[in-house]
Amino acid sequence: MKKLTVDLKERSYEIIIQNDILKDVKNYIDPNKNVFVISNKTVFDIYGKYFDGYNVFLMGDGEEYKNFDTYKALLEKLLSSGIQRTDLIIALGGGVVGDVAGFTASTCLRGVDLIQIPTTLLAQVDSSVGGKTAIDTKFGKNLVGTFYQPKKVIIDPNTLKTLPERQIKTGLSEVLKYAFIERNCIDKEGETFFDYLSNCNLEDSFEEIIYKCCLMKAKVVEKDEKEGGLRAVLNFGHTFAHAIEKITNYTVYTHGEAVAIGMKCILKLAFIKGYIKEDYYKKSIEFLSKFNLQLQLDKKYNYDEVIKALYSDKKVKYGKLNFVMPVDFALVELVHNIDELSLKESLL
Ligand SMILES: NC(=O)c1ccc[n+]([C@@H]2O[C@H](COP(=O)([O-])OP(=O)(O)OC[C@H]3O[C@@H](n4cnc5c(N)ncnc54)[C@H](O)[C@@H]3O)[C@@H](O)[C@H]2O)c1
Numbered sequence: 001m002k003k004l005t006v007d008l009k010e011r012s013y014e015i016i017i018q019n020d021i022l023k024d025v026k027n028y029i030d031p032n033k034n035v036f037v038i039s040n041k042t043v044f045d046i047y048g049k050y051f052d053g054y055n056v057f058l059m060g061d062g063e064e065y066k067n068f069d070t071y072k073a074l075l076e077k078l079l080s081s082g083i084q085r086t087d088l089i090i091a092l093g094g095g096v097v098g099d100v101a102g103f104t105a106s107t108c109l110r111g112v113d114l115i116q117i118p119t120t121l122l123a124q125v126d127s128s129v130g131g132k133t134a135i136d137t138k139f140g141k142n143l144v145g146t147f148y149q150p151k152k153v154i155i156d157p158n159t160l161k162t163l164p165e166r167q168i169k170t171g172l173s174e175v176l177k178y179a180f181i182e183r184n185c186i187d188k189e190g191e192t193f194f195d196y197l198s199n200c201n202l203e204d205s206f207e208e209i210i211y212k213c214c215l216m217k218a219k220v221v222e223k224d225e226k227e228g229g230l231r232a233v234l235n236f237g238h239t240f241a242h243a244i245e246k247i248t249n250y251t252v253y254t255h256g257e258a259v260a261i262g263m264k265c266i267l268k269l270a271f272i273k274g275y276i277k278e279d280y281y282k283k284s285i286e287f288l289s290k291f292n293l294q295l296q297l298d299k300k301y302n303y304d305e306v307i308k309a310l311y312s313d314k315k316v317k318y319g320k321l322n323f324v325m326p327v328d329f330a331l332v333e334l335v336h337n338i339d340e341l342s343l344k345e346s347l348l
């Protein structure tokens with residue numbers, strides 16, 4: 001078992017990571033609490049057996065259900081079941097369930113305790129930790145939400161055994177991003193995460209990988225809970241990724257697939273603009289290539305559209321693009337003002 005604490009004073013909580021922990025999950029849940037599990041059918045059909053005796057509300061499966069209708073339906077179910085402020089909500093599923101259940105928990109009765117039990121790699125290394133909750137709107141994704149820390153995060157890496165391969169790859173991009181920002185997250189001696197990932201056998205190492213990622217995310221969140229600055233480093237590769245997702249209507253690439261291409265673009269941009277040297281650039285591309293991720297945006301897309309989409313990102317301030325730029329091994333810096341020509345070149 002691996003444990004770590006996200007230290008946020010009175011909002012501190014533990015992350016517990018252990019293969020097969022779901023089999024004894026009830027040992028980690030206060031028996032005196034009235035528990036409401038929010039999940040979806042896909043996940044609950046497989047793992048629901050470990051939650052018998054609890055109230056269960058299932059939502060639709062997919063990003064298209066991360067919306068007001070689902071939120072409203074969940075609230076109505078919780079309230080009509082007589083939920084009290086002293087009760088507990090459990091989010092069991094991927095990032096979609098985690099975001100909606102988290103938002104619901106944070107607003108229902110002005111806040112009901114929440115435990116995150118993430119079951120996708122993306123949710124285990126990223127979305128379940130840090131307290132961001134959200135739903136999507138017709139004006140854009142994640143535009144309505146709260147910062148609401150869970151009381152606990154329980155992670156069973158063995159749930160990845162039932163996760164489709166494409167979803168593993170999606171989460172893998174988020175794992176790899178930590179290799180490029182490690183020094184922004186933690187001061188540490190010894191083997192780097194970059195080298196650890198280069199040498200490990202992925203399938204046998206998920207417990208350790210998830211632990212290392214959660215530790216890095218925890219350290220960033222401890223220093224910048226509400227994304228005033230440092231937390232932006234977690235968006236490494238994401239500026240290009242969001243633009244790519246946008247021009248392909250969120251239907252061609254999964255988020256992680258877009259992040260893989262986005263990481264290649266920002267590394268190339270960093271090299272073109274002289275922020276990193278050639279050997280680190282080459283080593284990085286070699287590293288990303290090892291994981292069989294597509295790094296090149298399909299040539300059939302109009303690269304000018306990507307540039308246009310970059311400028312319409314919600315994080316663009318005063319028309320200036322912000323990039324989480326690699327500047328040295330495992331180190332990034334926030335950089336503004338990049339010329340369009342270089343942006344385009346980095347997509348090629
Ligand atoms: N809150 C945050 O900080 C944060 C960070 C990153 C991403 N997100 C959000 O996370 C969402 C994406 O999450 P995701 O990638 O986990 O997608 P997802 O929640 O849609 O899960 C992917 C698919 O896998 C299925 N699934 C989940 N666990 C499974 C398992 N163990 N076995 C078999 N199938 C399983 C799901 O039902 C779904 O069909 C996006 O909405 C994104 O905005 C939030």
Ligand SMILES: [Zn+2]
Pocket residue numbers: 174238255259
């Ligand atoms: Zn992401």
